[in-house]
Amino acid sequence: MRRDTFLKSMAALVAAGGLPLSALAAANIKMMIPANPGGGWDTTGRALGRALQEAGASSVSYDNKGGAAGAIGLAQFVNASKGDPNALMVMGAVMVGGIITGKPPVNLSQATPLARLTSEYNVFVLPPNSPHKSMKDVIEQLKKDPGSVKWGGGSRGSTEHIAAAMIAREVGVDPARINYVAFRGGGEATAAILGGNVTVGGSGYSEFAEYIDTGKMKGIAVTSATRLKGVNIPTLKEQGINVEIGNWRGVYGAPGITAAQRKELTDLIIKATKTKVWGEAMEKNGWTEAYMTGDAFGNFVDNEFASLRATMVKSGMI
Template sequence: MRRDTFLKSLAALAAAGALPLSAQAAAAIKMMLPANPGGGWDTTGRALGKALQDAGVASSVTYDNKGGAAGAIGLAQFVNGSKGDPNAMMVMGAVMLGGIITGKPPVNLSQATPLARLTSEYNVFVLPANSPYKNMAEVVAQLKKDPGSIKWGGGSRGSTEHIAAAMIAREVGVDPAKINYVAFRGGGEAISAILGGNVTVGGSGFSEFAEYISTGKMKPIGVTSAQRLKGAASSIPTLKEQGINVEIGNWRGVYGAPGISKAQRDELVAQIEKATKSKAWAEALQKNDWTPAWLSGDAFGKFVDDEFASLRATMAKSGMI
């Protein structure tokens, strides 16, 4: 093949996205964020995008927020609109799995390509600053008297905070079907509702509440981990030490488009791993109190499958499905 013909062919392949990122110039990444602005997925996706640019992997990152239905709306758009695109990514997490179990969306997560788990954390339950309740014990006492009077607020139905609220009810002898759970389209909406006193108890990952806890705008009353968290969250008691046998974790990861090749997937994983070693990502971890939880490729895919089974069993036990 003549050299000029080869170069033209190479350029055509790169333009079509058929070459892995390392064989092209820094790519223009399209990042699906299946949540409204201001929540955990949004924060994670934008931090990852900045890290990809900081690591020299991405020339630019375009973000597309599509919130609702525990991420199912964004998932459907991603699966249907990005097939074969090696420069498309979607941030997701445990919340999406619960939403898929309860909502049965028209597309499957398995149609997309698992790339990497990025972070893990636990949920924290908080009260508005002006709440008449002081701790989880007082909330539980009122829950037992009148389940509907305690308005729980958090992510979509099937989210880990929704599951945790149902588990708390079950553990204290209240029918989980009677809890008054308000599902918001994203973390930003939930935070606004908590700050405005429109819910009794709010739940989400600690990183989403950290700023408001530190400034006294929210009162933390329990964390869903087995042991107390470290750092800024170390003063928050676990549910278990308050006599409520509930433990459930949260995590966030990233998927690639359906139909990309194994070579393209492996290259994306390598580039994301490079981004997680950047200064920008280190700063994001520190700022948001995220715990690194790297797991990639097939191992991440198996983890997600196992999480589906575990969450389904937990939700069935709590009367949610």
């Protein structure tokens, strides 16, 4: 039997009550990754996809759609996936920040919150041939000529963008004067840093870890309250800059799915987080467990909108 015929037959059986909903939900997961390949969302989405297959999904397909802090992918997801119990979308704090700054015509409230998965902190790095040696050097240049310091990172409103604005404010520089260069995905940002096209780069630690370990980037600060486990990079607070900000990532379902379909997807995701392949991804990328599901996760996202907006206002971003 052809695969498309098989899937249509299963759908018909579900509609007729001949198969449990889980059989359809596990048939072919379609994962929207609202960023270009190579970044944190891409890594998270593909790791989750492998874990979902280990947990029972027969296949997982991926669609990378970068731009506007995930808003372009979100728009496609909202408009094309209505009522689809097999559709998932990776998202996180970056998307929340991007929606606040970009004010796109679509919003997360149009999709269905399923689960928060991970959290991690950001790291700031220097290119391999940078004349600077530390965050202190970067700050000195920032104070002399704010526009001459190119901060490279994710989309406008990303946690590294907010952190850069907070740093400027803390050291007495107008945050509106920072020269922030936004990239559509982690791959583009990494290439710009390695090529010396920005003064300092920022992202989740997992995205830069291999380059830091091999000496291709120099880590100069992390945005955590204390040093990351096993990572010899000072915090911003250690260096007299009172800035702390974290990142998190989660997954949403399509608009208009039923409560039963939402539960089926959530149960499958929870099962996936208990697999060996997901555990290996967590360890490899240095992610911290931050599991939260259902309405609790939806309320968390609502609170994040309020919290990040207040931080952006305080930092002079909006």
